[in-house]
Amino acid sequence: MSRTTVNRVLLGVAGLVLFAVGVLVLAGGLDLYGRLGVDPPGWWPLTSPDQPVVSVESRTHWSDQGWWWPAVIGGLVVVVAGAAWWLFAQLRRSGPATVGVPTPGASGLRLRLRSRALEEVLETGAVALPEVDRADVHLVRGPRHPRLRAAVRLTPGGDPAALVEHFETGPRTDARTSLGLAELPADLRVRVVAAKPAAPGRGGRRKHPRVR
Template identity: 70%
Template sequence: MSRTVVNRILLGLVGVVLLGVGVLVLAGGLDLYRRLGVDPPGWWPLTSPHQPVVSARSRGRWVGSSWWWPTVIGGLSVLVVGMAWWLVAQLRRTGLAAIDVPTPGTGGLRLKVSARALEEALEHGTTVLPEVERAAVRLVRAPGHPRLRGAVRLTPGGDPVGLVEHFEDGPRADAVRSLRLAELPADLRIRVLQEAPAGKRPRSARRRGRRGHRELE
């Protein structure tokens, strides 16, 4: 599961919980139940503006139990650690700002190429390949060497195998040769549009569960 999906799920859950709590507090604080003639059950958390959110009985109900404070402290610790991990994960960058180009025999000269410039060159080189409608390429960190991640959308009837061969022999080979890299692995995700009836937009084959994926080493 990607970081974006995890973020959306977590943010969605937090948003639903906060929205529910906010609605309950707002309804009780504005005395909406009495005004609307609604009789909430006795266990309802907040029913009037004069009622505390957490009653004195609820606050002191479990304090005398031996498991209460270890459970509270342990639960809060897990929450803090989880939020800290989430924050660190957001701050950690997976993409590269630049890539080092080997310069043997130049007396310590260091040469760097902008990662975005390389990505744009690869995207352009992939877009002009046969049957390619759209391409997006990103350079990411990987142990020992950078790695490419690409997403390509083919026109209806496109050949994924042929695209992989063109990509490997064309844009990827040009990048390896130009940057003098020993290797440049790539993960290529391919989607093929389906033929659509006249007057309708083509549909992606991925929506029907047919997903093209090929890893180049």
């Protein structure tokens, strides 16, 4: 699962929880239960404007149990550790922020290129290849030993073998030459989009394999 997917799931879950809590607090604070004649369950939080969000009974219900405080502290530690891990994952980049570009004929000049700019150029070059529907390219590892990680989606009926050859002689070779590297390893993941099923009576279905 990619970092973007994890972020979306976490943000979606957090948003739903906060929205539900906000609706409950708002309904109790505006006395909507009394105005609408709704009788909420006894355990329902904040049923009237004069009631605190967390009642005294709720705060002290388990406080005399020996497992209560260890459980609370352990839960808070897990939450803080998870939040710290998530923050560290956002700040950490799997590859170098910049890469050096050779400047032949310009002695003493050091030129560096943002990795994201190089990735965008490679993605544009990959999308321009025949039968390519979408491409996602990332530069990983250190600046002295970079490595490409690419995910390419082909149109229905695309030829993965032809794509590998075009990617090797096109974007990968261009990037290696531009960076002045003798080698530029690459991990290429290819997926072929399945064709839409044909309408009944028009030849049936034609299946296209998905290659990774």
